[in-house]
Structures are given as structure tokens and as C-alpha cells.
Amino acid sequence: AQSVTQLDSQVPVFEEAPVELRCNYSSSVSVYLFWYVQYPNQGLQLLLKYLSGSTLVKGINGFEAEFNKSQTSFHLRKPSVHISDTAEYFCAVRGGTSYGKLTFGQGTILTVHP
Amino acid sequence: DTEVTQTPKHLVMGMTNKKSLKCEQHMGHRAMYWYKQKAKKPPELMFVYSYEKLSINESVPSRFSPECPNSSLLNLHLHALQPEDSALYLCASSQGESNQPQHFGDGTRLSIL
Numbered sequence: 001a002q003s004v005t006q007l008d009s010q011v012p013v014f015e016e017a018p019v020e021l022r023c024n025y026s027s028s029v030s031v032y033l034f035w036y037v038q039y040p041n042q043g044l045q046l047l048l049k050y051l052s053g054s055t056l057v058k059g060i061n062g063f064e065a066e067f068n069k070s071q072t073s074f075h076l077r078k079p080s081v082h083i084s085d086t087a088e089y090f091c092a093v094r095g096g097t098s099y100g101k102l103t104f105g106q107g108t109i110l111t112v113h114p
Numbered sequence: 115d116t117e118v119t120q121t122p123k124h125l126v127m128g129m130t131n132k133k134s135l136k137c138e139q140h141m142g143h144r145a146m147y148w149y150k151q152k153a154k155k156p157p158e159l160m161f162v163y164s165y166e167k168l169s170i171n172e173s174v175p176s177r178f179s180p181e182c183p184n185s186s187l188l189n190l191h192l193h194a195l196q197p198e199d200s201a202l203y204l205c206a207s208s209q210g211e212s213n214q215p216q217h218f219g220d221g222t223r224l225s226i227l
Contacts, residue, residue: 039222042221043118043204044157044204044206045218046215046216049215052211090156090157095212101159101162102216104156104157106155106156108155
């Protein structure tokens with residue numbers, strides 16, 4: 001079984017400040033890790049993914065994440081946020097079997113203040 | 115713009131009505147998914163279709179009936195729903211392999227009166 005824990009349910013931050021959204025996972029098999037963003041009244045948009053290789057993954061909109069196997073973490077970072085980054089962010093893990101279930105964390109609401 | 119198209123965007127129905135949600139993708143993906151998302155919660159997997167065959171049913175009540183007419187289309191037939199079924203219903207698709215990301219549509223906002 002696999003699970004995902006997003007450590008912060010809400011993260012307020014001022015515009016142009018850096019931000020880190022934390023994600024920890026647990027799994028008994030090799031996993032693939034994803035971050036999705038959901039803007040109000042929309043579906044989920046893929047920000048970035050870790051499949052293998054370099055542990056630092058760059059995504060869209062200036063976001064990046066670092067896979068840390070020893071700490072079973074996959075934290076999302078952005079050096080300077082914009083008002084438009086206000087949204088809910090979901091960390092997700094998918095297992096090693098084909099068509100494996102995508103397991104989501106509970107989500108982190110990022111609010112960027114002017 | 116999303117590459118997974120869901121219709122309708124909004125749906126209001128009574129508990130005795132029958133309606134269908136539709137999902138379409140033209141990315142050549144062979145796996146398609148239905149999720150249910152309640153407010154302030156993550157999506158919950160309902161069904162997975164792989165090569166047009168149902169591969170996962172997450173113990174969903176029979177008042178939800180999925181259908182995959184072809185590799186590009188996925189339907190969710192609704193009948194005798196309950197008020198607690200009001201939610202955002204999301205469709206997703208992927209290449210199928212476990213390391214491939216799922217691409218989501220914008221969802222159908224369903225309200226049961």
C-alpha cells in the first residue's frame with residue numbers, strides 16, 4: 001500500500017517570496033511522484049513528475065521539486081511566487097504495477113498575498 | 115486548454131433522473147479514469163478502464179455505471195443518485211504504464227436535488 005502526506009493544509013505567502021510545499025510518501029515498491037495544481041473550478045494540471053534519474057525535477061510555471069529517497073520526500077519549491085500561483089496543490093504517488101492507482105495527498109492551499 | 119474534454123460542465127438533476135457524463139481524449143491514451151472530488155478534498159478514484167475494459171472498480175455503488183464505447187470515449191451513467199453524490203466528477207487519461215502521468219479534464223460539477 002502507498003500513502004501521501006502533505007504536511008501543510010494551508011500556506012500563506014507574500015508575492016515574490018519563496019515557497020516550499022512539503023510532501024512525504026510511503027510505499028513498499030518503487031514509486032513515481034507527481035505534483036498537480038488545481039485552480040478554482042478547474043481540473044488538475046500536471047506541474048511536474050519524478051520517474052527516475054536526476055532527483056531535481058523542473059516543471060511548469062517556475063516550480064521545481066526534489067526527490068529524496070532516504071527521507072521519502074518530494075517537496076515542491078518556487079523561488080518567487082506570483083498572485084496567479086494561488087491555488088490548491090496536490091502531491092501524488094503511483095505504484096510500480098501497470099495502471100496502478102494514483103494516490104493523492106490531502107492538498108495544500110497556497111494563498112499569495114500582494 | 116485541457117486535452118481531456120468533459121461535458122457537461124455543470125449538471126443539476128433530481129434523485130429519480132437518469133443522466134450521463136461524457137469524457138473524450140484524442141491523445142491515443144489507452145487508460146481512462148473517473149474520479150469523484152468533494153469540496154476541499156483530493157480526488158477519489160472510482161473506475162479505471164484499460165484498453166476499453168474495466169480494470170478497477172473502487173467499490174462504487176451501482177447507481178454509477180461506467181462505459182467505454184471506444185478508446186477515445188468514456189461515459190458515466192447516473193441513475194437514482196443521492197444528495198451526497200453531489201461533487202466534481204473528473205475524467206483522466208494516461209498512456210497506461212504506471213510511470214506515465216494522468217491528464218485531467220476540467221470536470222463536471224454535479225448537484226443532486
